[in-house]
Amino acid sequence: MQTTKSHPKSLFPVSTHYCAGCGHGIAHRLIAEALDELGVQDRTIGVAPVGCAVLMYNYIDVDTIEAAHGRAPATATGLKRVRPDCIVFTYQGDGDLAAIGTAEIIHAANRGEHFTTIFLNNAIYGMTGGQMAPTTLVDQKTETTPYGRKPSNEGFPIKACEMLATLDAPYYIERVSVATPAKIRRAKKAIFKAFNYQVEERGFTFVEVISTCPTNWGMSPPDAMKWSVEHMEKVFPLGVFRDKGAEKDRTETGADK
Amino acid sequence: MPETKKPYIEIVTDRCKGCELCISACPKDCIELDTSVVNAKGVNPAKYVGGCIGCGSCMLICPDVCIELYKEEKIQKSA
Amino acid sequence: MKQLMTGNDAMAEAAIQAGCRYYFGYPITPQNEFTAYMARRMPQVGGVFIQSESEIAAINMVMGAAAAGGRAMTSSSSPGISLKQEGISYIAGDQLPAVILNVMRGGPGLGNIAPAQGDYFQATRGGGHGDYRCIVLAPSTVQEGTELIQDAFDLADKYRNPVLILSDGRMGQMMEPVEFKPRPKAEMPPKDYILTGKKGRERRIIRSLYLKEPELEAWNKIIQEKLMKIEENEVRYETRMVEDADLVLIGYGTCARNSKEAMRTLREKGRKVGVFRPITLWPFPYTALSEVVKKARAALVVEMSAGQMVEDVYLAVKDTRPIFFYGRMGGQVPSATEIVQKAEKIFTEKL
Numbered sequence: 001m002q003t004t005k006s007h008p009k010s011l012f013p014v015s016t017h018y019c020a021g022c023g024h025g026i027a028h029r030l031i032a033e034a035l036d037e038l039g040v041q042d043r044t045i046g047v048a049p050v051g052c053a054v055l056m057y058n059y060i061d062v063d064t065i066e067a068a069h070g071r072a073p074a075t076a077t078g079l080k081r082v083r084p085d086c087i088v089f090t091y092q093g094d095g096d097l098a099a100i101g102t103a104e105i106i107h108a109a110n111r112g113e114h115f116t117t118i119f120l121n122n123a124i125y126g127m128t129g130g131q132m133a134p135t136t137l138v139d140q141k142t143e144t145t146p147y148g149r150k151p152s153n154e155g156f157p158i159k160a161c162e163m164l165a166t167l168d169a170p171y172y173i174e175r176v177s178v179a180t181p182a183k184i185r186r187a188k189k190a191i192f193k194a195f196n197y198q199v200e201e202r203g204f205t206f207v208e209v210i211s212t213c214p215t216n217w218g219m220s221p222p223d224a225m226k227w228s229v230e231h232m233e234k235v236f237p238l239g240v241f242r243d244k245g246a247e248k249d250r251t252e253t254g255a256d257k
Numbered sequence: 258m259p260e261t262k263k264p265y266i267e268i269v270t271d272r273c274k275g276c277e278l279c280i281s282a283c284p285k286d287c288i289e290l291d292t293s294v295v296n297a298k299g300v301n302p303a304k305y306v307g308g309c310i311g312c313g314s315c316m317l318i319c320p321d322v323c324i325e326l327y328k329e330e331k332i333q334k335s336a
Numbered sequence: 337m338k339q340l341m342t343g344n345d346a347m348a349e350a351a352i353q354a355g356c357r358y359y360f361g362y363p364i365t366p367q368n369e370f371t372a373y374m375a376r377r378m379p380q381v382g383g384v385f386i387q388s389e390s391e392i393a394a395i396n397m398v399m400g401a402a403a404a405g406g407r408a409m410t411s412s413s414s415p416g417i418s419l420k421q422e423g424i425s426y427i428a429g430d431q432l433p434a435v436i437l438n439v440m441r442g443g444p445g446l447g448n449i450a451p452a453q454g455d456y457f458q459a460t461r462g463g464g465h466g467d468y469r470c471i472v473l474a475p476s477t478v479q480e481g482t483e484l485i486q487d488a489f490d491l492a493d494k495y496r497n498p499v500l501i502l503s504d505g506r507m508g509q510m511m512e513p514v515e516f517k518p519r520p521k522a523e524m525p526p527k528d529y530i531l532t533g534k535k536g537r538e539r540r541i542i543r544s545l546y547l548k549e550p551e552l553e554a555w556n557k558i559i560q561e562k563l564m565k566i567e568e569n570e571v572r573y574e575t576r577m578v579e580d581a582d583l584v585l586i587g588y589g590t591c592a593r594n595s596k597e598a599m600r601t602l603r604e605k606g607r608k609v610g611v612f613r614p615i616t617l618w619p620f621p622y623t624a625l626s627e628v629v630k631k632a633r634a635a636l637v638v639e640m641s642a643g644q645m646v647e648d649v650y651l652a653v654k655d656t657r658p659i660f661f662y663g664r665m666g667g668q669v670p671s672a673t674e675i676v677q678k679a680e681k682i683f684t685e686k687l
Contacts, residue, residue, distance in 0.1 A: 006325065007322055008322075011322065013322075014272075015271075015298070015321065016320075016321060018320065020274035020275055020276035020300070021276030021277070021320060023320060024320070025320025026319075026320045029322055041534075042536075043532075043535060044533055045531045045532075045533060047400075048543075054545060055545075057541045062533070062534065062539060063531040063533055063534050063539050063541070064531075064539075064540075064541050064542070064543075065400070065403045065430070065531060065541070065542040066430075066541075066543040066545055067396065067399075067400075067426075068422055068426050071392065071393070071396035071399075071422075071423070074388070074392070074393040074394075074396035074400065075399055075400035077393075077397050077400060078358065078396070078398060078399060078400020078402070078403070078404065078406070078408065079400040079403060080400075081358060081384045081397075081400075081401060081406075082358060082384075082400075082401045082404035082405060082406035082408075083405075083531070083532060083533075086404075086531075086532065086533050087533075103390055103392075104389070104392075104393050104396070106389075107388070107389035107393065111386070178318075180282065181312075184317045184318060220277065221276040221278050221281075222278060225278065225281070
């Protein structure tokens with residue numbers, strides 16, 4: 001008898017501080033598995049965000065720096081430019097990436113910086129207690145949209161993948177979800193691919209992970225997963241927004257012709 | 258041909274937060290909350306009750322990496 | 337061999353010669369020549385130049401580069417330096433080395449692009465949130481600017497602390513003969529904190545987050561003990577003709593230049609005047625200044641501000657001698673003639 005899945009080497013076997021059913025744990029594991037499978041744990045540098053995942057370094061066993069809120073892509077730029085041989089990734093939430101750090105992510109992506117961003121989108125601020133995120137859905141109730149998000153006052157949810165896909169430089173952009181086992185398999189492939197492209201020094205890679213916040217959504221974890229599929233995926237459709245590697249393969253194999 | 262053992266899972270119950278995602282993901286209702294136990298986190302942890310088909314869904318969705326799946330590796334050579 | 341260069345160009349070249357290979361900056365007048373010089377020179381020396389999307393991004397790129405072990409810097413002018421304060425606080429909290437050049441201009445707000453010294457409080461008191469200080473160096477000639485920016489990299493590495501250089505719009509734009517002298521390579525502590533991937537060693541974390549109060553206090557104490565060492569070891573100042581002076585003119589940077597010129601005029605008139613010029617604004621030369629002023633009868637502080645360094649002079653001299661102040665704002669520079677007039681008034685009316 002063999003275990004088909006043992007605990008990833010790049011992930012400490014510890015209990016996380018995340019709430020029950022929080023998607024951060026799944027995303028952390030997928031990152032750790034990708035680092036293990038690529039054999040790059042020893043040359044990886046993580047950039048931890050501000051938000052619930054600020055303590056990411058307690059779980060993912062790599063050299064890590066903690067960035068200021070929203071600034072992870074700038075910090076990662078500095079790291080990667082000094083250490084092009086290292087695998088550098090930022091792990092950012094929706095407030096971090098799509099509100100306070102919008103400029104940093106867009107310009108790092110636009111420069112085609114050779115690092116990977118894993119973007120956790122759960123449509124709410126978790127750590128500060130459930131305020132509106134830039135990705136909060138229309139009519140979604142939060143601490144700061146107690147009557148629901150109204151486009152007339154708060155605008156519409158920001159779609160990070162679509163926005164980044166308007167730029168020429170990014171090499172790979174995909175949106176995935178961790179709501180079901182099948183979607184997690186897809187997410188694992190995407191995260192692996194993003195890191196693999198970085199190993200191959202291809203360019204900027206970005207994976208948005210649609211996740212949940214059962215605590216601040218006020219739902220059980222299984223209900224939150226369902227809600228993310230039924231509501232979030234309508235606004236944030238899953239899929240590949242850019243894959244220059246696949247385009248290249250198609251061109252090279254003549255599949256486009 | 259050697260006898261194939263049935264797959265099963267093991268749950269690291271002290272890390273389990275009782276989120277029930279494994280329960281909702283299991284297609285064969287193999288997992289339930291163990292109401293006879295309260296772990297260090299103060300919750301009823303998940304418990305394997307048998308019937309595993311080795312699909313790995315629970316393991317994939319567990320945010321706390323509490324579940325290990327055991328099944329025999331299928332070795333297939335297409336050559 | 338001496339060459340004629342602007343302060344901005346000369347200090348940029350000096351930074352390159354000090355081994356700076358990572359520069360991140362955003363355009364703002366009157367420091368643009370510095371950024372442009374870096375854009376030209378970095379590719380020639382195999383370095384990295386990035387025009388960042390903002391001053392905030394630039395300082396966070398410096399933080400990342402420093403965390404990875406690179407000699408990194410950024411430059412800006414007053415409003416841009418305000419934007420960098422968040423990052424400077426994180427760099428100080430992470431105990432990382434960084435060099436930041438502020439070519440000061442008039443404020444507050446957008447102010448103007450003329451030389452000013454209104455950022456003294458911001459520079460010497462920390463500037464961002466939390467308990468920390470930057471080492472602050474204030475050159476008064478282009479030549480000195482080149483030497484201090486080179487020292488800045490060594491000080492930053494030695495103490496793992498941000499170092500700020502206060503230039504101003506005039507210092508940045510004026511041309512003076514400069515000589516780049518070969519420097520002996522200073523012995524630096526090993527960079528045993530940098531992130532390179534954990535291969536062959538324990539993994540490292542660079543952070544300023546300590547959620548448990550005793551841990552954060554302990555981390556703060558480490559920083560404070562380091563700052564005390566800097567206060568003990570790194571105070572710099574210059575004095576001119578203070579031995580017999582009745583009146584000590586006190587100024588830094590551009591104001592020190594004009595104070596020296598005023599001193600010469602006043603000496604010719606028979607007035608016993610000296611000049612005290614702080615070179616490190618933090619750590620401030622409290623003890624040396626106090627001793628100098630106590631030997632005189634009064635002090636006149638000259639600043640391009642409403643009176644900021646004058647508060648440090650009060651802290652140094654306390655009420656042992658009268659302290660007078662002459663300041664101009666809005667990008668106006670106190671001329672030697674104005675300083676002479678102010679000094680004459682003190683001599684005739686107050687002493």
